Amino acid sequence: MLFTSNFDGLILKNEVKGIKIVKEDDHHIYIQAGAGENWHQFVLYCIEHNLAGVENLSLIPGNVGASPMQNIGAYGVEIKDVFHSLEAYHIKDKKVVTFSLNDCEFGYRESVFKRKFRGEFVILNVVYRLNRVPDYKISYGAIGQELEKMGVKDLSIQAISQAVINIRSSKLPDPAVIGNAGSFFKNPEITSSQFAVLSSQFPGIVGYDLPNGNVKLAAGWLIEQCGPEKNGASWKGYRKGDAGCHEKQALVLVNYGNATGIEIFELSEEILQSVKAKFGVELEREVNIV
Numbered sequence: 001m002l003f004t005s006n007f008d009g010l011i012l013k014n015e016v017k018g019i020k021i022v023k024e025d026d027h028h029i030y031i032q033a034g035a036g037e038n039w040h041q042f043v044l045y046c047i048e049h050n051l052a053g054v055e056n057l058s059l060i061p062g063n064v065g066a067s068p069m070q071n072i073g074a075y076g077v078e079i080k081d082v083f084h085s086l087e088a089y090h091i092k093d094k095k096v097v098t099f100s101l102n103d104c105e106f107g108y109r110e111s112v113f114k115r116k117f118r119g120e121f122v123i124l125n126v127v128y129r130l131n132r133v134p135d136y137k138i139s140y141g142a143i144g145q146e147l148e149k150m151g152v153k154d155l156s157i158q159a160i161s162q163a164v165i166n167i168r169s170s171k172l173p174d175p176a177v178i179g180n181a182g183s184f185f186k187n188p189e190i191t192s193s194q195f196a197v198l199s200s201q202f203p204g205i206v207g208y209d210l211p212n213g214n215v216k217l218a219a220g221w222l223i224e225q226c227g228p229e230k231n232g233a234s235w236k237g238y239r240k241g242d243a244g245c246h247e248k249q250a251l252v253l254v255n256y257g258n259a260t261g262i263e264i265f266e267l268s269e270e271i272l273q274s275v276k277a278k279f280g281v282e283l284e285r286e287v288n289i290v
């Protein structure tokens with residue numbers, strides 16, 4: 001969340017705690033976690049109990065209750081892959097409603113809670129369906145390389161989690177040290193014919209084929225190719241006052257201390273406009289602007 005001014009209203013911090021097994025079958029264990037549980041501590045709990053499925057999502061900052069909000073994802077896994085159901089309180093109707101996987105309409109950093117039911121529900125707890133037998137996903141990003149560097153011979157969810165922790169710690173700024181919200185923009189999706197045109201103009205452009213035939217562009221790469229002036233420096237590592245673009249990852253906007261919300265927002269707008277001017281691609285903010 002990025003607050004662009006003082007907020008005139010009530011802010012609730014969800015502290016609903018508790019982790020418990022609610023169902024088991026031959027292949028899965030269903031675990032319910034309170035919305036106020038810390039996400040990474042929940043991941044560690046699963047790993048300690050040999051429950052597979054969330055190891056690639058290690059070290060994502062935040063709480064369990066926010067995980068379905070934007071269908072958090074990293075290293076080839078999203079919450080939707082392990083999601084079973086959740087209970088949420090409808091603020092106006094004063095009723096608790098159960099949402100199944102289909103009800104949540106998960107998409108890339110999307111769910112009904114971010115769109116059509118925005119601001120209507122308080123998520124109370126989430127049930128995840130974890131695997132007794134792991135299905136390792138190590139082809140995404142640098143996981144394979146990191147496992148090799150770690151000298152891992154026998155693959156395990158413990159090793160994958162540690163590899164993800166190592167990679168994330170080396171390239172992402174720790175929000176406890178320097179203010180940031182992780183990726184500020186989503187990776188934009190374009191058609192394959194648009195991608196073909198852009199590839200001929202910009203041979204280094206980074207894109208990943210999607211199952212629907214479209215191509216997902218690496219927003220970080222697009223931002224790196226643009227900058228505050230037309231032919232000047234890149235946004236990567238750029239700083240204006242206390243608002244900046246992280247030196248190792250252009251997709252992450254950072255607050256070096258005293259930047260206001262509106263200064264961060266204005267920087268994001270300048271970045272968005274420069275990418276649009278150079279590539280004709282409109283970036284969308286992943287961060288919720290309040």
Ligand SMILES: Cc1cc2nc3c(=O)[nH]c(=O)nc-3n(C[C@H](O)[C@H](O)[C@H](O)COP(=O)(O)OP(=O)(O)OC[C@H]3O[C@@H](n4cnc5c(N)ncnc54)[C@H](O)[C@@H]3O)c2cc1C
Nearest residue numbers: 001035061062063065066069072073074122123180181182
């Ligand atoms: C360094 C860094 C790296 C990151 N990496 C990733 C990543 O790899 N993948 C990824 O997906 N995200 C990533 N993020 C983003 C962030 O971690 C996730 O969005 C996370 O889910 C936020 O959790 P939170 O508890 O801080 O939620 P908040 O930021 O407090 O809230 C986010 C939104 O959810 C709503 N919300 C929160 N809890 C509830 C609830 N119980 N009921 C209803 N609404 C609720 C809030 O109102 C708000 O709109 C990263 C962030 C940082 C700082």
